[in-house]
Amino acid sequence: MKTMIRLEAASFSYDEADSSKTALDDINLEFCEGEFIGIAGHNGSGKSTLAKLLNGLLLPTKGDVTVLGMNTKNENEIKEIRRNVGMVFQNPDNQMIATIVEEDVAFGPENLGKPPYEIRDTVDESLALVGMAEYKDKRPSQLSGGQKQRIAIAGVLAMKPKCIIFDESTAMLDPQGRKELLDTMHRLNAEEGVTIIHITHYMEELITASRIIALNEGKVAFDKTPRDAFSDLSALSPLNLAAPEVVQIADGLKIAGFPIEGTALSCEELVEAIWQLKQSL
């Protein structure tokens, strides 16, 4: 697989005078094209700082971040980097630029200097991709939180990015809005081949990720598949991360003396495992 983003010994400190107070400390990571990567960590673990390093909103104080071979420190390539790596933020209200939905979606391609007829096409296409085509003439204030976040995604998609970072984009949404957003992420990943980097502290949102990277105190605590990550719950608790409900139930059953095979990640898997256990008894 082709490398999308690579971090080499990247460190970041918000305090310019004292670089020993690091928000991120010596991070080495590689994100590949087409992956669905979950980044988890409690408040202050450095996950939002990491997100901002990935498209050059912040530059590493030590080490390098390269996007498709372009270093984020290179000012001439920053526009190309940001076109390829889009970002959806936490608060839907603070990322709407225009007063009309379609004008907001057009903001990115307008900045790239695309001709008007081409912008029109990409805007309609992007809105259709997130299922918001019929809302194009609405005001953002008339939409729900989940819908606003989908408009934000459309705004990013209009730049035709290879990768989208979701920086705690589900945190301010109700369960319905979170589900809508997660479905959209997975669809973009599966059908459009967009690399997704999803930053969250809800572990159940990462069950279907291809990889989970946990951060703690500015360092990578682990980088595993969900199945491996949830097979050892004792590794999660020092990171202040709560395992998904299904995993917790399975773990509780094991402790109570029911030896369930493997690590169940979904309700179906857990039912299957319990069924098999019952048959073997």
Add this chain to the structure above:
Amino acid sequence: MNDITVGQYYPVDSPMHRLDPRTKLKGVFLYVMGLFFVNNLYGYGIAFILLCVCVACSKVPISYVLRSLKPILMVIVFTSIINLVWTQGNVVWQMGFIKITDSGISLAANMAARLVLIITGSSLLTLTTTTVALTDGIEMLLRKVPLLSKVSHEIGMMMSIALSFIPTLTEELDRIVKAQKSRGADFESGNIAARAKAMIPILVPLFVSAIQRASELAMAMESRCYTGGTNRTRMKELKYRPADHLSMTCLVAALAACYFTKALV
């Protein structure tokens, strides 16, 4: 709270609505300027007919157009009375120390007619133009103003962001007021000084949140490749159509007619 609209846009499809916002902005500017040169009944007659034609073309109900006069009705009445009483000239009517002169009457009538025409004329602009089109039009027109051409994009961007954040900040204000009230804040009693002081716990959090929002928005704009106005294109470009040229010609002709009515008196 959610459906707050700035200005007073009246959503119908009419020839007036379809005009380029630049044409309408320039038109209102010329109309207002032109009115200051008019000084006789014929001139006002032409200006009034012109306005009536524009209102008819806009398909906005007359009652809607006249509503814009309500807030300044007092101003018109007040200035008329002042002009009537304070102007020197040949006394037409006298009661005690109040003298009404012929030049007073003509000045008062002039001012009232001017104010009514200016206000209705410019409100027709906001009634028939969306805020988006209006800010776009202003941005494009400022490009041609010598000192402002370099910052025309920034001014346009600032206006449209300010407009798009009004609903968000109104909601925020509402939330802060409720939060402070629920903790026992009192905004209704006391004299003006006490009430002004009670505003501080509302304004400080509102400003803090506005600044935080602004910094987050700046981040969002940057991550969407925003680097200012250079090399930026627009999805909806403003284009003058034949109707724009035609209406501009008619307007200039009517205003010229207004001006030359001077020769008639």
